[in-house]
Each structure stands twice: as structure tokens, then as C-alpha cells.
Amino acid sequence: MKDGWRFGVRATLNSGRFTGYEFGYAYNRTKLTLGGKDAGGMAIHQGLFNYLLYAMPEGKRIRPFVTGGGNFSNFIPPGASVTSGGGDNKFGVNYGGGIKVIATDKLLFRVDVRQYLTGKPFDLVGASGALKQLEISAGVSFYMN
Helix, strand or coil: CCCCCEEEEEEEEEECCCEEEEEEEEEEEEEEEEECEEEEEEEEEEEEEEEECCCCCCCCCCEEEEEEEEEEEEEEECCHHHHCCCEEEEEEEEEEEEEEEECCEEEEEEEEEEEEEEEECCCCCCCEEEEEEEEEEEEEEEEEC
């Protein structure tokens, strides 16, 4: 698979002063290469559930964090759609870290770096081991305190 783009949404529930849980969904768009030839565009739908551990307590303006958890990926091959049932589901883990910065009483900025490890899709010949996806993201959140 080649580099592509990703759009995602996340929701965080802070369960303690230094802890939280995060749920998320992301849509990835990439290209599949088979035998050195472009096989076409494909999509990956991903869901995640993570645990967050913050370096600063809730209410602080700047909160670095580390995170880890589980995820699933639904790989849609070129020429198929999620509704056609042609996808391949794989489960995996992810981990990373980031920083959240409260800008106003309702607006928060965040930067994340995460590594996703998932089984390779489609039972391709020679496709053993884990698929590694590196995500570097920045976003805006609505902060409800």
C-alpha cells in the first residue's frame, strides 16, 4: 500500500484527573500495488478504543499524553465498496502520544503521533507480518468542561 490521506474523528472521556478513554473512527484512502503495478485506489475504515494517560491533571492548559489500545480495520479492495461486503476485517493495536492545548474555554488544539499494527489484508502471497501505519495528525476539538 502506498501513502495516502486520512480523515478521522475522536471523542475523549476523561475518567480521572490523569486518565481518560478515547473512541475514534477514521477513513483512509490509499493505493494498492501488486507485483510493482498499481492495482487501483482502495479504502480502509478504522475504529479505535484507547486508554489515555496524561502528564498533567485535568484543567491544565497544556496536557501531554501517552495512549494505547485496540483497533479494527476494514480493508476495501480496489473496485469494491463497504456495502458490497468485499472488505477484509483485521484487528490490531495502536500506541502513541501527543499534546492537547486549551485555547479558549470551548476550543482545544491537539497534535498526535500514533503507530497502528494490524494484520495484512486479502491473504496476498508473501504478505506476512504486520501492516504498520504511522499517523501524524493535528486537529481542533470542542472542549466541554
